[in-house]
Amino acid sequence: MFPEIGHFSLILSLFFAFFLAVVPLIGYWAGNRFLLEAARPLTFLMSFWVFLGFMILSFAFLSDDFSVLYVSQNSNSQLPIWYKFSAVWGGHEGSLLLWALILSAWSSAVAFKVRTLPEDTGPVVLAILGVVSTGFLSFLIFTSSPFVRLLPDTPVDGGDLNPLLQDFGLIVHPPMLYMGYVGFSVAFAFAIAALITGNLNASWARWARPWTAFSWAFLTLGITLGSWWAYYELGWGGWWFWDPVENASFMPWLAGTALLHSLAVTEKRGVFKSWTVLLAIFTFSLSLLGTFLVRSGVLTSVHAFASDPTRGIFILALLILLVGGSLLLYAVRAGQVRSNVSFGATGREAWLLLNNILLTVLTLTVLLGTLYPLIFDALGLGKISVGAPYFNSVFTPIALLLMVFMAVGPLSKWHNTKLKVLLVSCLVSLFLAVFVSGVLVYLYEFTVLAWLSLAVVFWVVCLSFTDWFNKVSAGTKGIIPRARQLPRNYYGMLLAHLGMAVTLVGILLVSVNSKESMLRMSPGDKANIAGYEFQFDGLSHVKGPNYIADKGQFIAYKNGHQVAVLHPEKRLFNARQQVMTEAALDAGFTRDLYVSLGEKLEGDAWGVRIYVKSFVRWIWLGGLMMMAGGLLAALDKRYRRKAGV
Template identity: 75%
Template sequence: MLPEIGHFTLILSLFFAIALATLPIYGYWKRNLVLLELARPLTYVMTSLVFISFLVLAYSFAIDDFSVLYVSQNSNSQLPVWFKVSAVWGGHEGSLLLWVLILCGWTCAVAIKGENLPTDVRSLVLAVLGIVTTGFTSFLLFTSSPFIRLLPESPLEGGDLNPLLQDVGLIIHPPMLYMGYVGFSVAFAFAITALITGNLNASWARWARPWTSVSWAFLTIGITLGSWWAYYELGWGGWWFWDPVENASFMPWLAGTALIHSLAVTEKRGVFKSWTVLLAIFTFCLSLLGTFLVRSGVLTSVHAFAADPTRGVFILVLLFLMVGGSLLLYALKASEVKSKVTFGATGREAWLLLNNILLTTMTLTVLLGTLYPLIVDALGFGKISVGAPYFNSVFSPMALLLMVFMAIGPLSKWHNTPFSALLKKLLFPAAISLISSAILVYFYDLGVMSWISLSVAVWVLVLTFYDWFIKVSAGSKGIIPRAKTLPRNYYGMVLAHLGMAVSLVGVLFVSVSSDEQMVRMAKGDVSLLSGYEFKFEGVQHFEGPNFIADQGQIIISKDGEFVAHLKPEKRFYNARGQVMTEASIDNGLFRDLYISLGEDLGEGAWGIRIHVKPFVRWIWLGGILMMFGGLLSAMDKRYRKVSGARI
């Protein structure tokens, strides 16, 4: 009975989503305040109904209701309860329900936090989000319902959750990633509202900017968690593979980064208006494209959901309607917007424009590398793959150049900055960056390209702190009082830029200074790597809640001193009959010791993969700093105020 209730509330939510998508727009057209005011209650009811459906599905997993097809496919009575709950989004149907729930959550947040917005603006934004919700709820109900029953012959046992997903990463990674993905729909809704009203002034940029920053922060931590999860779970020691599904989340992140900077210029100086709107549309469309890639079945990936062609066609139609409709509206309205503000070649606007050009080019580079194999295959020209060599050779130089511009921008002034004054600020930090990087390169025996990359990272760090020092030392108040007066938005930018530099250091060192070896080891054997001694103490057998495992025992020492006792595992999952590798890691701020257990080679010997990875944690530390930067920017006090203008 409960699954039927969940299905029924989901159907009801579709009707309320349709009402939200139509009534406020009709009310705006007819200048009917009653219809405009309906947007908020419709949002609350729609969200409540979807939440009930989600709770029903979660409860079905918790009580092992295998009469529900989706539960029987993705759960098992032996599965620990925390994995049963997270298994709700472990497959296509449940993860899509989570997607719709998060979309409703964002819509509800706009209804609550947007109470100070003009009524017509708030209602139109909610209506646009209602249109998006209608599309995804229809997709869920017509092609991917998670409440299909297996009656009267329901199985006594489920097929189990994919062993790869039986990890804490499943609990936190998808929700964070979806919060970012879906959150960009709010910026999209503000942009479409601005186009509908035909007045793209700075007000809409101010209203959209905190929502965009929060979405970007969630997507940043979602991607970071995904990288960390792949690193320790897949057993090969890598943190990024340029997998098409990884790219699907990376592209809206790049476009969203450009959008944040473009919104800043539109809000501050009233320029880039049309471009900012187009970026908001482009970022949201990339989120939809990512949904298509993951759920259409066109990709074979460890991250992708197995899906039938019907689902792919539905998403493609939805993508076409959303993209086509928004771009048509843009084509009709954007020509009416003209910016009369000018700026110099060394003004902050110019650096942010270069920032936008590079970020957009980087996004298109990743888009080309991701879609080109699919296009070639669809045209019948055979199967090709575009991998790391392409992305690293094309993407990396642009990323380094972006960071150079990123560091210069905050030091320049709006409108125009005398070149001599800017050059004076840059020379000393440049010298420090080049010299200190050269010392590190010599100490770690790195190459010329590493010196360039490290110099850029140090350049960003030095200029960021230098810019802060200039700001807090101005005036007579003193450093601490002056530092307290700087807005949260500025400190958010500082954290985000520092995070980029920290991640670059991690990427550089783990790429050029990692050591690894694959060795055959029997009990008592010792292997040496990077000054560490790895002693194999044999394998112990044990049983988990739904698996059996062989656990290696490896003692690590350095210069005769004990360092760590690592226990990599080889697990056999009973229900699916799959074997999984569980790496064991001794982590630290400056290096990771990473060991995975390979195959049983007989006679007590095992294949052992050993990695020593310097600074790998800095990659994710940078992601955390960037996330906090985005959240801090969104908390700036001035975003709580509304100018009173109507767009």
């Protein structure tokens, strides 16, 4: 009974989404205030029914209703309760429902604030979000309903959630990731609304800024969580694989970062107007592209969902309608915009233009690398792989270049900067950066690329603090009052930029300074890796809620003192009879100790992988700093005041 209500509520939500897409637009063209004002209630109604559908699916999972096909494929009565809840988005259908839920949540948030927008713009923005919702809800209902029943042959028990996904990481990673790239739909909707209404002045950029910053912060968190999850869950200590699906979430992030900066220029100076609109479309299109790549089966990836051709066709049609339609609108309308503001070669506009160009090049590089095997195949040239070695050698130099400029940008002033001031700060920092990194490289015998990266890190840190110091020391008031006067927006930027530097430290040191070993160990054996002594005490059998496991015990010593006890496991999951490696790790600020059990060898010996990962936490620490920076920027008082709330 409940699943049918769930299905019905999704149909109702589609119904309201469709009206949301159509009614306000008719109202706009007909100049009918009543139809325009219908947008707000329609949004809330649509969101309510999606929410109800999601609740009913969650209830089906929590109550082990295996008569529902999707539940029976992704859950099991033995599954711990918190995983039953996260299993809701463990497969294609449910994660698509989560997509729709989050989209409706963002739409409702916009609807909540819609009174702060001009009377004809707000409803049009909601209508655009309605178009996107209509597309995704029909995709959900017509090709991927999560409420399909297995009546009357209800299975006794479910097939269980993929063991890889039975983890805290999966509870939080997908919702955050989707919050991020679905959130870019708001900036997209603002941009399209601006194209439709022709109000392509700076105001749309001001409205879109906090929304974009929020989405960007969520996406940053989502990607960070994903990387952290892969690191500890997949058992070989990698934190980024340049897998097509990872790239699919990374591209909107890169484009979104560009958008964040470009919106600032458009808002403050009224330049790059048509470019910013294009970037907003581009960013959300990349989110849609990611959804297409993951769900259509055109790419081979560890994370791809099982797919069938109808779904592929449907989502391609959706992609073409949404992206093609908005690019067509752009081509027709954007040509009319011209800006009369000018700026000099040292103005902040120029630095941000450089930022946008480099970020766009980086986005297109990832896109090229991700799609090249597809292009190759389509042209009948055979099968190739494009993986980490490619991205490391092509992406990294351009990214370092970006970071060099990233540090200088904040020092510049709008319109024009005094070249002398800029040069002095830069020369001092350059000297410091080269010198400090040179000493470190000399002491630790790092490679040239490591030296270059370290120099960039110090460069970013020095210039960021120089900039802050310049800003707080100017004027007559004391440092602390000045520092408190600087806007949140500024501190957000500073934090995010420093976060980049922290992440780079992590990436760099984990790649040049880590030690790994694959050992044959019997109980009682010891191994010495990077100054740590690991002692294998032995194995015990343990029984989990839905698995049995061999649990090893390793004790790590440094200079004779015990530093950690590690319990890596090899789990055999009951329902799927699938073996999973559960690595054990001891996290630290400057190093992680990481032990995972490999194969059982002859006798009582085991293959054991032991890693000492240098500064690996910094990768995610930097990610968290960037996220916090994004949130600070989004919460800047300016937006609230100007928005009139």
